[in-house]
Amino acid sequence: MNFVTGIHATSSALTAEQMRLDIVAQNIANAYTTKDADGNPYQRRTLSFETFLGGVNGAEKGVRVASMAKDKSLGEQVYNPGHPHADPQGMVRLPNVQLATEMVDLMSASRAYEANLSVARNSRSLATKALSIGK
């Protein structure tokens, strides 16, 4: 029995968008990390989504995270000889995180999350209204 239609697709979309928000948070947090585990400046992560079949008898098309990729572009180089990660010429390579881009990503992810929440709220209120037929 599935009373709230499309809720599995919406739920998977909420999970995916939450993951996107987490990734944005991680990128912003590491915006000035000049050395990560393998010794390079942090590279911003990006997500890609894909469709999968799920829900009741696998009929609902949900969304899930397909892969997480590193943005390979090089970050800005600044002259800062006092920095512990500076090269012999005194240049420091900063991460390729652009705060403006990340904020835009953050906004679009949170708007998408809100949109999915509205869908959930709407289908729930439809089910409740359908129940009031009997009253």
Place this chain on the structure above:
Amino acid sequence: MRIGPLPSVGAAEMNPLEKIQEMAGALAPTAPSGAGMTGAAMGMGAGGAMRAEFSNFLNKAVTEVEGKMRSAEVEKSKVLTGESNNLHQATIASSEAGIAFSLMVEVRNKLVESYQEIMRMQV
């Protein structure tokens, strides 16, 4: 949520759903004996079969609602203990359980209503 605090999995004797399940179970044995006593009309037999079917349906519905409530409970405790951070899945599960529960209550209300309607009948 409209659902009150759920009894934990261990405290089954407190479960209000089991009362309804008992009610549904009580409907089932009356059907064959009713058909046997009058014994004559085909219509009565068909009615008995229908009644048994309805109690099956009710039983199934109650079981399903109970399952939904349990899974909502599991989801909720996972969030509360920090095992998962899928807040939306917990809320969705509990709202699904809530809707399933109100459907069951609606069916039960209709059942009681029709019973009272019959009791009010003049003979």
